[in-house]
Amino acid sequence: MQQSLLEMRHVEISYGGEPVVHDVNLVLKPGEILGVVGESGSGKSTLIKAAMGLLGNQGRITGGDILYKGNSLLHMKPEALRKMRGPEIAMVFQNCASSLCPIRRIGDQLFELMEQHNQRNREKVIDRALDLFEKMNLSDGRNILESYPFELSGGMNQRVGIVMAMMLKPALLFADEPTSALDVIVQAQVVKELMKLRDEFGTAIVIVTHNIGLVSYMADKAAVMYQGRLLEYGATKEIISNPQEAYTQRLIQAVPKIRRG
Numbered sequence: 001m002q003q004s005l006l007e008m009r010h011v012e013i014s015y016g017g018e019p020v021v022h023d024v025n026l027v028l029k030p031g032e033i034l035g036v037v038g039e040s041g042s043g044k045s046t047l048i049k050a051a052m053g054l055l056g057n058q059g060r061i062t063g064g065d066i067l068y069k070g071n072s073l074l075h076m077k078p079e080a081l082r083k084m085r086g087p088e089i090a091m092v093f094q095n096c097a098s099s100l101c102p103i104r105r106i107g108d109q110l111f112e113l114m115e116q117h118n119q120r121n122r123e124k125v126i127d128r129a130l131d132l133f134e135k136m137n138l139s140d141g142r143n144i145l146e147s148y149p150f151e152l153s154g155g156m157n158q159r160v161g162i163v164m165a166m167m168l169k170p171a172l173l174f175a176d177e178p179t180s181a182l183d184v185i186v187q188a189q190v191v192k193e194l195m196k197l198r199d200e201f202g203t204a205i206v207i208v209t210h211n212i213g214l215v216s217y218m219a220d221k222a223a224v225m226y227q228g229r230l231l232e233y234g235a236t237k238e239i240i241s242n243p244q245e246a247y248t249q250r251l252i253q254a255v256p257k258i259r260r261g
């Protein structure tokens with residue numbers, strides 16, 4: 001049987017001692033896409049922050065365990081966890097531009113990132129970046145490397161953020177609302193490009209979104225969160241075609257349908 005890449009077992013997460021995520025159980029296999037959907041405050045981002053070791057001072061995993069490739073992340077030293085971020089587990093945020101330094105060229109930021117992981121061969125770094133830019137439909141990669149973030153559009157910066165996250169070939173990519181700041185046409189393009197990355201590199205993706213339509217389109221598995229609990233979890237097709245919970249039914253019904261004629 002294929003080993004799971006990420007597993008959450010009865011996970012409880014608290015801020016300031018107050019539990020906000022309760023008893024979450026999930027399994028993600030290599031190359032799978034999991035869509036985590038739910039309303040604001042339901043705990044979606046908290047789940048992925050916990051797996052990245054980025055809960056901050058107030059946040060703690062207060063119950064259960066999170067395993068990556070069979071190893072507990074809870075018992076990992078902060079330094080080991082830091083080393084995993086990038087080459088093993090990477091993250092894309094809602095607004096990648098804000099995590100880029102506005103006054104430094106994209107290329108310099110890329111080299112710095114790679115240097116932190118002991119990859120100092122500039123030619124190799126450029127080759128990898130240009131290849132990824134192309135996969136993300138950014139045709140003029142060399143020009144982008146020379147650009148500052150403010151010179152690029154929101155969609156371009158978002159793609160740059162995804163390229164940055166993919167530079168170290170992570171096995172797992174967390175994407176927290178990666179397209180919600182973009183207009184709908186660019187959203188659709190970025191989603192397709194994310195799926196292409198999964199197909200080409202076998203990267204598993206956990207995508208957090210409010211949009212169950214997006215989950216239906218791209219995710220193999222779906223997790224519906226409500227008030228810190230996993231309300232429904234399973235194969236996306238099953239959940240969309242046969243939702244068990246009234247909340248999931250409402251989410252599906254709320255997706256606008258376009259009728260012509």
Ligand SMILES: Nc1ncnc2c1ncn2[C@@H]1O[C@H](COP(=O)(O)OP(=O)(O)OP(=O)(O)O)[C@@H](O)[C@H]1O
Pocket residue numbers: 015016020038039040041042043044045046047056058059
């Ligand atoms: N740093 C923090 N300190 C205290 N409470 C927090 C903190 N971050 C999140 N919370 C609380 O944890 C709960 C879950 O929040 P979380 O951000 O994970 O939800 P979410 O589903 O990702 O929401 P959104 O879609 O708005 O991003 C909420 O009640 C929120 O107020």
